[in-house]
Every structure is written in structure tokens, then in C-alpha cells.
Amino acid sequence: MSTEASVPLARGARSVMPESARLASLVEDVSIGVGVFDADMRCLKLNDTFRVMCEIADPTELVGRTLDAALPEASACPHMAALSEVVGGARVASSEHHGTASDRHWLVSWFPLSSAHDDDRGVAVAVAIDVTDRHRAEVALRRSEERHQALLAAANQMVWAATPSGQVTEDCPQWRAITGQDLDEYLGDGWLDAVHPDDVDAVREAWRDAVAEGEVFEHTFRVRTRSGEPRHYRARCVPLVRDGRLAEWVGTHTDVTTQHEADEMRHRLTHQLSEAALRTVRLQKATSGLAEALTVDQVVQTISEIARTEAGVDRVGVALLDSQRIRFRALTPGAVSETAPVADGEAHEPPEVRLDQPGVVANAVRERRTVVVGSRGELLHLLGGGDSIREFLRHTDEQAWVGLPLLSAGSPIGAVRFAFRAPRNVSDEERVFLEALAGQCSLALERAEMFEREHRTAEALQRSLLPQKLPTVPGIGFAAFYRSGTEYVQVGGDWYDAFPLPDGRVAAVLGDVMGKGVKAATGMSRVRNALRALALNGPEPADVLSGLDRMFLATEADEQVTTLAYWVLDPGTGHGHMGNAGHLPALIVGPGGAPRLADTPAGTPLGMPSEREQEILVVPPGNTAVLYSDGLVENRKRGLSAGLDRLVEVASRAPTEVVGDPQELLDYLVGSMLEGYNQDDDVTLLAVHVPVL
Numbered sequence: 001m002s003t004e005a006s007v008p009l010a011r012g013a014r015s016v017m018p019e020s021a022r023l024a025s026l027v028e029d030v031s032i033g034v035g036v037f038d039a040d041m042r043c044l045k046l047n048d049t050f051r052v053m054c055e056i057a058d059p060t061e062l063v064g065r066t067l068d069a070a071l072p073e074a075s076a077c078p079h080m081a082a083l084s085e086v087v088g089g090a091r092v093a094s095s096e097h098h099g100t101a102s103d104r105h106w107l108v109s110w111f112p113l114s115s116a117h118d119d120d121r122g123v124a125v126a127v128a129i130d131v132t133d134r135h136r137a138e139v140a141l142r143r144s145e146e147r148h149q150a151l152l153a154a155a156n157q158m159v160w161a162a163t164p165s166g167q168v169t170e171d172c173p174q175w176r177a178i179t180g181q182d183l184d185e186y187l188g189d190g191w192l193d194a195v196h197p198d199d200v201d202a203v204r205e206a207w208r209d210a211v212a213e214g215e216v217f218e219h220t221f222r223v224r225t226r227s228g229e230p231r232h233y234r235a236r237c238v239p240l241v242r243d244g245r246l247a248e249w250v251g252t253h254t255d256v257t258t259q260h261e262a263d264e265m266r267h268r269l270t271h272q273l274s275e276a277a278l279r280t281v282r283l284q285k286a287t288s289g290l291a292e293a294l295t296v297d298q299v300v301q302t303i304s305e306i307a308r309t310e311a312g313v314d315r316v317g318v319a320l321l322d323s324q325r326i327r328f329r330a331l332t333p334g335a336v337s338e339t340a341p342v343a344d345g346e347a348h349e350p351p352e353v354r355l356d357q358p359g360v361v362a363n364a365v366r367e368r369r370t371v372v373v374g375s376r377g378e379l380l381h382l383l384g385g386g387d388s389i390r391e392f393l394r395h396t397d398e399q400a401w402v403g404l405p406l407l408s409a410g411s412p413i414g415a416v417r418f419a420f421r422a423p424r425n426v427s428d429e430e431r432v433f434l435e436a437l438a439g440q441c442s443l444a445l446e447r448a449e450m451f452e453r454e455h456r457t458a459e460a461l462q463r464s465l466l467p468q469k470l471p472t473v474p475g476i477g478f479a480a481f482y483r484s485g486t487e488y489v490q491v492g493g494d495w496y497d498a499f500p501l502p503d504g505r506v507a508a509v510l511g512d513v514m515g516k517g518v519k520a521a522t523g524m525s526r527v528r529n530a531l532r533a534l535a536l537n538g539p540e541p542a543d544v545l546s547g548l549d550r551m552f553l554a555t556e557a558d559e560q561v562t563t564l565a566y567w568v569l570d571p572g573t574g575h576g577h578m579g580n581a582g583h584l585p586a587l588i589v590g591p592g593g594a595p596r597l598a599d600t601p602a603g604t605p606l607g608m609p610s611e612r613e614q615e616i617l618v619v620p621p622g623n624t625a626v627l628y629s630d631g632l633v634e635n636r637k638r639g640l641s642a643g644l645d646r647l648v649e650v651a652s653r654a655p656t657e658v659v660g661d662p663q664e665l666l667d668y669l670v671g672s673m674l675e676g677y678n679q680d681d682d683v684t685l686l687a688v689h690v691p692v693l
Contacts, residue, residue, distance in 0.1 A: 031049060031130070032049055032127055032128060032129050032130075033046070033047060033049035033050030033051075033052070033053045033106070033108075033126070033127070033128030033129075034046065034047045034049070034050055034125065034126065034127060034128075035047075035050045035062075035125070035126040035128075036113065036123060036124070036125055036126075037083055037087075037123070037124045037125075037126065038123055038124075039087055039123070040066075041066050041067070041080065041083050041084065041087060041124075042064055042065060042066055043062045043063050043064065043065060043066070043067070043070075044063070044123070045063070046059055046062060046063065049128065049130075050126070050128055052102075053097055053099070053104070053106045053108075053128045053130075054067075054070070054071060054075075054097075055099055055100065055101050055102060056070065066080070067079050067080055067083070068080050072100070075097060075098075075100070078095040078096060078097070079095045079097065079108060079110075079126070081093075081095070082094060082095040082108070082110045083110055083124055083126070085110070086110040086111065086112050086124045087112075087124055089112075090112075091111075091112065092109060092110065092111055093109075093110040094107065094108060094109050094110065095108045095110070096108065097128065103132075104130060104132045105130075105131055105132045105135035105136075106128045106129065106130055106131065106132075107128070107129050107131045108126055108127070108128045108129075109126070109127045109128075109129075110124055110125070110126050110127075111124065111125050111127070112124055112125075113125045157252045157253065157254045157255075158172055158174035158175055158252065158253045159172070159250070159251070159252055160172045160175065160191075160237075160250075160251055160252070160253060161248055161249060161250050161251075162237070162248065162249040162251075163248060163249070164211075164239075164245075164246045164247065164248060164249070165211065166189075166207060166208070166211035166249065167187075167188050167189070168186065168187050168188060168189075168190070168191055169187060171183055171186070171187075172186065172191075172253075175191065175194075175253060177226075178223065178225050178226065178231075179191075179194035179223060179224065179225060179226060180225075180226035181193070181194055189204075192204055192207075194223055194224055195221055195222070195223060195224070196221065196222035196223065196224055196230055198222070199221040199222050200221075202219070202221070203219050203221045203235075206219045207219070210237070211249070214239050214246060215239075216236070216237070216238050216239075217235065217236065217237040217238075217249075217251065218234070218235065218236045218237075219234070219235050220232065220233070220234045220235075220256065220260075221233060221235070231255060231257040232255070232256050232257045232259075232260040233253050233254060233255055233256065233257075234253075234254045234256045235251060235252070235253050235254075236251055236252055236254070237249050237250065237251025237252075238250060238251060285306065285310070286302075286303075286306045286310070286436075286437055286440050287440055289302045289305070289306060290302055290303070290440050290441070290443075290444040291444075293444055293448060294447075294448060294451050295448050295451065295452055296331065296445060296448045296449060296452065297331075298448065299318075299441065299444040299445050299448045300316075300318050300331050300332055302444075303316060303318065303416065303437065303440075303441045303444070304316040304318075304332070306437065307418055307434075307437065310433070311418070311430060311433060311434060311437075312420070313418040313419070313420065314398075314419055314420050314421045315398065315417075315418075315419040315421075316332065316416065316417070316418060316419075317330070317332045317333070317361070317416065317417035317419070318330075318331045318332050318406075318414065318415075318416050318417075318441070318445075319331060319332075319353075319361065319414050319415055319416075319417075320406075320413060320414035320445070321355070321365070321412060321413055321414050325355070325411075325412065326354060326355055326356075327353065327354055327355065328353045328354075328355065328361070328362075328414070328415070330353070338358070338359050338360060338379065338383060338389055338392050338393075338401075358383040358384060358386075358389070359383070359403075360373055360379075360382070360383075360401045360402075360403035360417060361403040361404075361405075361415035361416070361417045362403075362415075363382070363403060364403035364404055364405045364415055365405045365412045365414075365415050368405050368407070368412065369405070370402065370403070370404050370405075370431060370434070370435055371401075371402070371403040371404075372401075372402050372426050372431065373400060373401040373402070373403075374400050374423055374424055374425055374426065375399065375400060375423045376393055376399060376423075379393070379401065380393075397421050398419040398420065398421060399420055399421055399422050399423045399424070400419070400420040400422065400423050400424035400426075401417065401418065401419050401420070402417075402418040402426060402431075402434055403415060403416075403417050403418075404416050404418075404434060404435060404438035405438070406438060406441060406442040406445065407439075407442055408442055408446055413442060413445070413446065414442075414445065416437075416438050416441055418434060465495065465521070465524065465525050465528060466480075466482060466495060466496065466497075467480075467496070467497060467498065470498050471498055471499055471500055471506070473500055473506050473571050474571060474572070475571030475572030475573075475690070475691070475693065476506055476569075476571045476572075476688065476689070476690065477662050477687075477688075477689035477690075477691055478498050478508075478662070478686070478687065478688060478689070479662035479663040479665070479666055479686075479687040479689070480496055480498075480666070480684075480685065480686050480687070481663075481666040481667065481670055481683070481684070481685040482494070482496070482682070482683070482684050482685075483670070483679070483682070483683045484682050493511075493512060493513025493514065493520030493521060493523055493524040493562075493682075494510075494511075494512050494513075494524070494629045494631065494682040494683075494684035495510070495511055495512075495513075495524045495527075495528055495684070496509065496510040496511075496627070496684055496685075496686040497509050497510075497528055497531070497532070498686065498688075499532065499535075501535065501536070501539045501568065502536065502539075503539065504570075504571075505539065505568050505569060505570055505571070505576070506568070506569055506570075506571055506688075507535050507539060507566065507567070507568050508566075508567045508569070508625075508627065508686060508688050509531060509564055509565065509566045509567070509627075509686075510564065510565055510583070510627035510628065510629065510684060510685075510686045511524070511527060511528075511562060511563060511564030511565075511583070512562070512563050512564070512583070512629045512630065512684075513527060513560070513561075513562045514560070514561040514562065514563075523556070523560060523562065526555070526556075527548065527562055527564070527606070530547070530548060530551050531544060531548060531564075531566070534547040534548065535566075535568075539568050540568065540577065540614060541566050541567070541568055541577050541578060541579025541612075541614040542579055542612045542613055542614040543612075544566055544579065545566065545579045545581050545603075545606070545612040546612045548564075548581070548606050549606055549607055549608075549609075549610075549612070552606045552607030553607055556606075556607060560607070561582075561605050562581075562605055562606045562607070563581055563582040563583040563584075563605050563606070564581050564583055564606070565578060565579075565580050565581075565583040565584070565586060565627050566578065566579045566580075566581075567579075567586070567617060567625070567627070567688070569617070569619070569688070572621075572690070572693060573621075573690075574618055574619035574620055574621060574623070574690035575616075575618050576616075576617055576618070576619075577614040577615065577616055577617065578598070578600050578614060578615055578616075578617040579603075579612060579613070579614045579615075580600050580601060580602050580603045580615075581603050581604065581605055581606050581612075582602055582603055582604050582605035582606075582608075583602065583627075584602075584628060584629075584630060584633070584644070585597040585598045585599070585600060585602070585644075586598040586600070586617065586625045586626060586627055587625070587626040587628065587647060587648070587651060588619060588623055588624075588625055588626075589623065589624050589626065589651050589654065589659055589665065590620060590622055590623030590624070590659065591622055591623075591656055591659050591660065592622070594652055595648050595651035595652050595654075596648070597644065597647075597648065598617055598625070599615075600615040600617060601613070601615065619688065619690045620690065621690050621691065621692040621693065622660075622690070622691070622692045623689075623690060624659070624662050624665055624687050624688065624689040624690070625687070625688045626665070626666070626669070626685055626686070626687050626688075627685065627686045627687075627688075628647075628669075628683075628684065628685045628686075629681070629682060629683065629684040629685075630643075630681065631679070631680070631681035631682050631683040631684070632647070632669070632670065632673050632674075632683050632684075632685065633646065633647050633673065634681075635677050635678070635679075635680045635681070636678075636680055637677060638677070643673075646673065647669070647673060650668075650669060650672040650673060651669065653672075654668055654669075655668075662687035662688075662689040663687070665687060666685045666687050669685065670683060670685065
């Protein structure tokens with residue numbers, strides 16, 4: 001569709017061009033916009049494309065009017081300025097037009113329309129070309145450039161380039177802004193001068209190798225910045241090949257300082273966590289080892305082993321304070337003082353050393369803190385450098401020391417001394433570990449001293465309650481064996497007794513009060529005394545056990561478990577009755593037959609409701625009945641059933657001369673049953689032998 005609109009010229013206006021008809025016919029058929037404007041910047045003519053650019057439906061809206069009267073101000077202003085320039089005499093002017101509804105972009109060129117006729121002077125032509133596609137491409141390219149620059153900035157990257165030979169010939173303002181180099185200093189190989197001196201040789205060699213081989217260059221290094229603070233950069237440069245030839249190198253410098261610091265922090269944290277985990281494992285090992293140490297000697301041995309294997313300590317000394325806290329009692333040699341007298345080339349420490357004497361552990365206890373001495377010079381400075389200290393140093397191979405107080409409820413009970421044969425810079429991790437080890441040692445020593453006191457008390461109490469000697473009764477031979485658990489095991493409640501009864505018979509009893517220590521020993525004492533009293537009034541086993549049940553219910557705790565075997569027999573004949581309150585069966589051994597376990601029912605432990613009964617038990621002349629505690633047959637590696645079978649087997653191999661002697665029989669049974677096993681419990685046996693008359 002073509003449109004032509006015209007209006008008469010205003011009064012005084014010059015006539016239009018004679019060629020206007022031909023011009024109108026020409027411009028209507030092209031896809032460019034054409035508009036004609038007079039000297040007053042009013043539109044005289046416009047084609048359809050120009051109308052489309054102006055986004056007007058009726059061309060009469062513009063003809064005879066100025067652009068700023070017909071178009072929005074923002075759209076009209078650039079055109080009015082360009083038209084004004086042309087009307088004012090400029091040979092050409094330009095403006096841009098961006099549609100609001102169509103989103104099209106136009107480039108408008110303004111020219112004066114003049115000829116030899118004066119009538120045409122002051123008339124201008126606008127030529128508009130649709131450049132939307134080009135404009136969009138330019139915008140996209142510009143946005144791409146902006147995004148690229150933004151990404152480089154966000155990643156702390158700067159772009160740089162070099163010739164095929166590796167020489168920098170283009171400026172990199174960001175690099176120079178960071179390093180403070182001027183352009184001449186930067187170009188060529190000058191950028192390497194800003195690399196940290198410790199890194200520059202490696203970077204230069206790597207860059208030269210990459211250029212020589214035509215391979216990607218990638219290296220991380222420190223850069224000296226304008227402020228003097230080094231920063232870490234990662235350089236990556238790739239070769240660009242055009243037409244089969246290396247054209248240039250293009251790369252980036254990326255600031256990785258934050259990443260490097262984060263990596264270092266992560267490595268430090270990882271190391272600290274590893275050290276903490278290792279320290280935790282070591283402390284768990286120490287706690288486990290010390291928990292099994294029951295005696296003071298065991299605690300010292302355990303703490304010494306842990307310190308040597310886990311902390312590299314060469315010598316460990318442990319000392320305890322006396323009750324008045326004025327003297328040390330050394331538990332190990334060389335535990336207390338660095339001023340001990342020297343004789344025969346060795347330091348001889350006295351059994352006790354006063355707390356006020358100079359020494360690493362003495363200082364640690366007085367000040368209640370860890371004392372670390374990393375060298376001999378530090379020791380001389382700490383202790384004053386007297387003759388005795390110098391004499392000590394001449395005869396010892398120790399080079400460094402750590403003294404730690406052993407505290408209980410905040411009060412010192414002793415000290416531990418760790419010595420090294422080389423100067424030692426004790427790290428914080430080692431110090432924390434040694435302090436924790438000393439804390440564990442304090443608890444273990446307190447527990448061990450308490451255990452030893454209780455063990456001695458219980459053992460003395462138990463032995464005092466056992467018969468000093470067994471009765472002498474015609475027609476009966478007695479023998480007994482008692483051995484408390486090893487020195488590392490608390491005393492239990494095993495006991496035995498034998499005594500004549502008023503009716504001429506003899507009572508034999510062996511019992512076991514479950515538990516350990518003083519509590520078990522005192523429980524055993526109560527049961528033993530009550531049984532004797534009941535047996536003297538009514539000796540039959542069923543009556544005695546019933547009386548003990550009543551006593552138990554009235555006086556003993558519910559959790560107190562006590563078993564016993566009580567046998568009453570006639571001397572000479574071996575005939576008798578046995579009452580069993582949950583105890584193990586008696587072993588019958590004789591020269592003429594296989595050993596056997598008595599078939600008397602076990603019954604229930606004392607204090608448990610039951611109808612007490614008694615069973616006939618006859619031991620023929622020449623035979624021996626052995627009562628025993630579970631410590632003989634049962635241990636951590638052998639169950640009760642297997643232990644009873646083993647007891648019968650061992651007894652069957654007893655030599656004839658052993659079977660005929662009750663004491664030798666007991667010794668033989670104990671030696672055979674405990675061979676190859678640690679004694680976990682008290683072992684108690686009572687043999688009743690019926691001789692052949």
C-alpha cells in the first residue's frame with residue numbers, strides 16, 4: 001500500500017520541487033522510510049515506511065506538523081536535533097529511533113535537499129533504515145562482553161596475551177594496578193619481576209617450557225602487590241593456532257589467595273583434628289590400661305609404658321607425697337630430684353626428698369602447674385645452676401624434662417616426671433596429652449592405694465576368721481588349703497570350718513560369700529558364727545540350713561548370695577548326712593575306685609525360700625571327701641561344667657601315695673587344676689579323710 005499526503009504551502013512558503021511526482025513514485029516502492037521537511041521543520045511528505053517507523057496509523061497526523069508535536073518527546077528529541085542541524089546548514093546529520101510498540105530499531109540520516117533552484121533551499125530529507133537485526137546483534141555482543149568482563153571480575157581474573165615467542169606486547173591494566181608496574185616494566189618478560197622471589201625461577205622455567213613445546217602453561221605462584229602483601233595467583237595460558245601456525249598466547253591470571261588461605265586453614269584444621277583424634281585414641285588406650293591396673297606398681301608400670309610408646313618419653317618417674325605433704329616418696333628411680341648425689345657414675349636418689357628442695361617435679365607441685373624444661377640450659381636457669389645440679393647433668397643422659405603435679409580434688413598427692421634423652425620442644429598437643437595422662441595417673445593411683453588398703457584389710461580379716469588349726473578327732477583326718485586371689489584380685493568370701501559336735505559326730509563346712517573385699521569377708525564372718533551356734537544346738541544339716549535361711553532373711557541384703565556345703569559324719573565309719581545350699585558337689589576320691597562327684601542335690605543359696613533337706617553321704621574307709629570353692633574349677637577361660645569334668649579327670653590320675661594323704665591330695669588337685677591359668681578367685685578346699693582302722 002502506498003500513501004501520499006500533501007497540503008498547500010503556507011503563506012510565503014516557497015513552491016515544491018517540480019520533480020515531486022517522480023520522487024514520490026520512486027520512494028514509495030522501497031523499504032526505507034523517507035520524509036521531507038521544510039525549513040520550519042514541518043513534515044511535507046512521508047512514505048508508508050516512514051509512517052511505520054513513527055508508529056502512526058494516519059499519515060495526516062504528521063504532515064504539516066513537527067515531529068515533536070506528533071511523537072512522544074523521548075522519540076522526537078533526537079530527530080528534531082538532527083533536523084535542526086541540517087536546516088542550519090549541516091551537510092548531514094543522524095539520529096536513531098527505537099519503536100515503543102514494535103520493538104524495531106531505525107537509523108535515520110538527514111540531508112539538505114538543495115538544487116540550482118533557490119526554491120528548494122531550506123528543505124530536508126530524512127532517510128530511515130530498519131537496522132533492528134544489526135542492533136540486536138550489537139546489543140547481544142555488548143551484553144556478552146559485559147558478562148565476560150563481569151565474570152572475569154567475579155572470578156578475580158585478568159586477561160593477558162603474548163606473542164608466539166612468549167613476549168608480552170599488550171597492556172594489562174589490572175596486573176599493573178595490582179603490582180604497581182608501569183607499562184615498560186610490565187611488557188616483555190617484565191611481568192615476571194612482580195612474581196615473588198621464592199617462586200620466580202620456577203614460574204620462568206615453566207613459562208619457557210610451555211612456549212618451547214607449545215603446550216598449555218599453568219602455574220600457581222605468589223605475586224608481590226603494590227601494598228607489599230603477597231597474593232596467590234594461578235596463571236593459565238593457552239596457545240591460539242591460526243592456519244596451522246601459532247598466532248599468539250592468551251591467558252588469565254586468577255587471584256586464588258582466598259582459596260589458598262582456605263586450603264591452608266583446612267589443612268591446619270585437618271591436622272588438628274587428626275592430632276585430636278590420635279590424642280583421643282591414646283587417652284582411651286591409657287584409660288583402658290589404667291582401669292585394669294589395680295595396684296600402685298601396676299599403675300606405675302602402665303603409665304610408664306604409655307608415655308614411652310605414645311609420647312616418646314625415655315624415662316618416667318612417679319612419686320607420692322606423704323600424709324603431711326612435705327616429702328616425696330619415689331615409686332621409681334630418679335623420680336623426684338635433679339640434685340641427687342652422684343656415686344659410681346650414677347645419681348643415687350634418697351628414698352625421700354623434701355618438697356622444698358629444687359627440682360622439676362617439686363616446682364610443678366609447689367606451683368600446681370606443668371613445668372616444661374626443653375634443654376639443659378633451661379634446667380640450669382630454672383634451678384639456679386648450683387654445683388649439685390651441674391654434677392647431676394654431667395652423669396645423666398637426660399636433655400629435657402616435663403614435670404606435672406598429680407592432683408586429687410585440687411590438692412597435690414604426688415608428681416610425675418617425664419624425661420627425654422634429646423632437647424625437646426614440647427608441642428601444645430603433646431602437653432595436653434601429658435597433662436591428661438597425669439590426670440588419669442592421679443585417679444589410678446588413688447584407686448590403687450585404696451584397693452591395696454582394702455585388700456590387706458580383707459585378707460587379714462579373712463585369715464583371722466579361718467581356723468588356725470583343724471581339730472584332731474580319732475577316726476578322721478582333716479586337711480585344708482586356702483589361697484586368696486592373686487595380688488591383683490580382691491579377696492573374696494571363701495571360708496571353711498571343722499569342729500566336733502556334742503553328740504560325738506564331726507561337722508565339716510565350706511562356703512562362699514559372693515563378692516569381694518571387706519564386705520565379703522565380714523559377710524563370711526556372720527555366716528560362720530551363726531552356723532556354729534546353730535550346729536551346737538541342733539546339728540542336723542536340714543535344721544542348720546533352715547536356721548541360716550531365717551537369719552539371712554532378717555539380716556542380710558537381698559543381693560548377698562551365699563552358698564555352702566555342710567556335712568555331719570560319724571568318725572571311723574564315714575557315715576553322715578550332707579545339706580547343700582547351692583554349693584558345688586563334694587569330690588569322693590579313694591584308692592580302690594574311680595573318683596566321683598557326690599550326687600547330693602545342690603539346693604538353693606541361703607535366704608532363698610526352699611524346703612531344706614539332707615542327703616546321706618557315706619565315705620568308705622580309705623577314701624577322702626573334698627569340699628571346694630568355685631575358684632578351683634572355674635575361671636575366665638573355663639566354664640563350670642568343663643571345670644567339674646576336669647576335676648574328676650585330674651583326680652583319676654592322682655598317684656596312690658597322694659590319694660592316701662589328704663594334704664598332698666589337696667596340693668595335687670590345686671597344682672593340676674590351676675596349671676596354665678591365672679588365678680582369678682580365691683581357692684579354698686577342705687579334705688575329710690576316713691582312714692582304714
